[in-house]
Each structure stands twice: as structure tokens, then as C-alpha cells.
Amino acid sequence: MKRISLVVLALFLGFATQAQVVKTDTSVLLKLPPDPARIARFKEKLVELALQHPDMKQYAIKKQINKYELNSTGAQWLNHFNAAGNLNEFTLKGGSSNNTFFPRYNFGVVLPIGNLIKIPNDVKRVRAEKKVLESQQESDALTIKATVLQLYEEYAANKQLFELHMPLVEDALLNYQQAEEKFRAGDETVSIELYKEAYRAYNGEMAKKILLEKELRQSKLKLEEMVGTTLEQVLLQI
Template sequence: MKNSIIVLAFLLCSLPIFAQTQAPGPAGTPSIEARLIELALANPAIKVRDYERAKTVSELNKAGASWLNYVTASANLNSVTLKLVDQNALGTQLYYPLWNVGINVPLGSLVGKGADVKIARRNLDIATAQQEMARRQITAMVLAKYRDYTKNKALLELQRESTDEDQAAFEQAEAKYSASSITYDEYNIASKRYKEGQARIITLERDIAVSKLEVEEIIGVKLEDVTNIK
């Protein structure tokens, strides 16, 4: 019972320390992944999608306003308004309109323009969907590449620790083999394990360098410029 109370008191005292170690960064400071996403969304591939959508918006506006090109107004003047004939001499002429004004709207053209507007709207929908799809794809890509990078760094750290142990075991086996206290097969097993560990380190270092380059290609800046921001 006494031991339980001591353990419980220790855990309670440790809670503030644990909370401090788990506390997030300063308020308003974005995480590394948030900064990576922000930089990735400024990628030229995304800008192309933005430009394409802006283009389709302009095309829609143009299609919606171009029906005015098919509307024509006409007016003609009769002989009275031009004062070529005496109005008093033409009794019935006064009952005719002095101006003849008309507006011509080709119905076939209006039907065609309605279809053009619908096509422009669908193109805008397509461009909007492509823009959103590109944003999602590049977000997933940069996060996946960055997580590959951090995973390989963690694996490299573990592999180095393991290889250090294998190196120590190999050096001991080498000394024992020189003293003829172990067989060649035992020495060879230790040597092979150590060399395999070295090969895995080389592979992981290469994977880290590649994933780092892939992240930097997406975000357009050095990865250190993002991860070193406090």
C-alpha cells in the first residue's frame, strides 16, 4: 500500500512535466507540414490550373455578353419627316408613323448562344474541378514525400545504432579469430552482419537525399528553410 502511494505521488508530480514536453509550439506558428502545404500550393503546376480557371471565367463572361452582337437596330425616315413633302398637302400622311424604328434579333443565333454559354459554364466547372484535384494531389504528394523523408531519417538513426553494435561484435570476432579462439564461419557471420548493416546505411542515406530533393522540387525552397523556422 505504501509503495502504491509513492508511485501515485510520483505520477502526479510528473504530469506537469509531461504536459510541458507535449505542449505545442508558440500560438500562431504553423506546423512544418502546414508550411509545406502552403509552399506546395504555390507550385507552378497549381498556378497553371489557377490560370486555366481564370481563363474559363473570362470565356463564360464573353459568351454571356456576346449575344448583343446579334441584336441590330434599324430606323428609316419617311418623306414627311424629311420635309420633302408638304404635310398640309397629305391628309392621310399624318396618320402614318413619322419614324420607323425596329430591332432585329435572329432567333437561331440566340439559341446557339445559349448553347455556347452552357458549354462555357461546363468548361468552368471542369477547370474548377481540375484545380481542386491538383491542389489535393500536390498536398498529398508533398506530405507523403516529407513523411518518407522523416521515416528514413528515423530508420537511419536506428540502423546506425545497430551497425555500431555489429561493428563492435565484428571487431571482437576478428580479434578472436586472430587468436584462433573461434572458427572462420563464426568470424564470417559477424563480418557479413556488419557489412549488411553498412549497406543498409548507404541505401537509407540515398533514400533520404532523394526524398529531400523531391520535397524541395515541390515547395521550391530548401527543406532546411522550412524545418529550421522557429
């Protein structure tokens, strides 16, 4: 009776193990190019795509707005000039030559003294805002570059850790399967304690695999979010 119970336990653990053997998500195991030069191009392409992010494209619009504001500010000088046609030129027809006494056009300039300082300063301010805008764009570009490269290193490291752990999972599974086979065959060298220990060891390695795979998947998603496309697509472009 005791032997039957142990066999039932073995069968139960065997079914539990089969349920835990989950296929690895191959989409996270991107095959990175072994060539250092190609890896460098891959990183450059990642940075290039990240710099096309909508947050960076707004700088082109802001620069255009700054250009419009500069033109508008410089045109303020024209507000102080006025010109008008003389009414006599158009209404007195067929009159004597005395009509030529009146000028045909009137020109005038009204220039508040304060504007001699205000308008040039406004122009300088708009130009200074352009320099600040360019500085911000350069700073953001450097930040994005650093972030992308950091995310790449995290993905590459997580990928390597995951790949290094896979043989441990396979060894634990093989050890458990061998213990299970001997235990079911009645091999006295494999006690129920050894059998259960092999099962727990395999379970522990599977738990680590799941966590490592999760971290790998998350690091891949973060990097893809920055560049706006999948890493597989990026590899096709280099």
C-alpha cells in the same frame, strides 16, 4: 609462415573495412521538430508550397481565359444592333427646311430567331466550364495535399529506420575491431573463422545502411520536388 599469412589477411580486411567506413550524408538526416504543433505547421507549410506548383498556377490563367470567353459570349447580343448617321444631315448644307424631313440617325436591329436560344446556351456553357474548372482545381489540390503528406510520412519513416540501424552498424564495427585486435595479438579464443565472421557481419550491416540511406535520400528528394524547395528551407519558414 601460416601465421604471417593470417596477419596479412587481417591487415587486408582491416584496410577493406576502413574503405567501407563512409560518413553518413548528414543532409538526409533532417532534424525534425519534436513539438507536435510545430510538426503540424511543418506539414501545412509543405502543402502550402506544393499548391504553388506551376501545375496549379495554370488554373488562374484558365479562369482568366474563361472570364474573357464569358464576356465575349455575352457581347454577341450587340452584334444584332446597328446605328448609322443619315448622309443628308452632313452633305446638304444651307438647304431649305425640307431637309429636316430626313431623320438624322438610323437605328436597326437584326435578330435571327435561332440566336434567342444559342446565345443564352453559350453563356450557360461558359459558366458551366468555369464550375468544372473550379472542381478540377479543388480535386487536384486534394490530390496534391494527400501526396505531400504521404511523401512526408515515407521520409519520416525512412529516417527513423535509418537512425535505428546506425547503432547496429556501430556495434558490428566495434565487434569486428575487437576481433581484429585479438586476432592480431594472437589471442587463441579468436580463430580465423570467428574473425572472418565478424568481418562479414559488419559488411552486412554496412550494406543495409547503404540501402536505407539510399531510400531515405530518395524519399527526401521526392518530397522536395513536390514543394519546390529543400526541407531545411521549409523548417526555417515555420
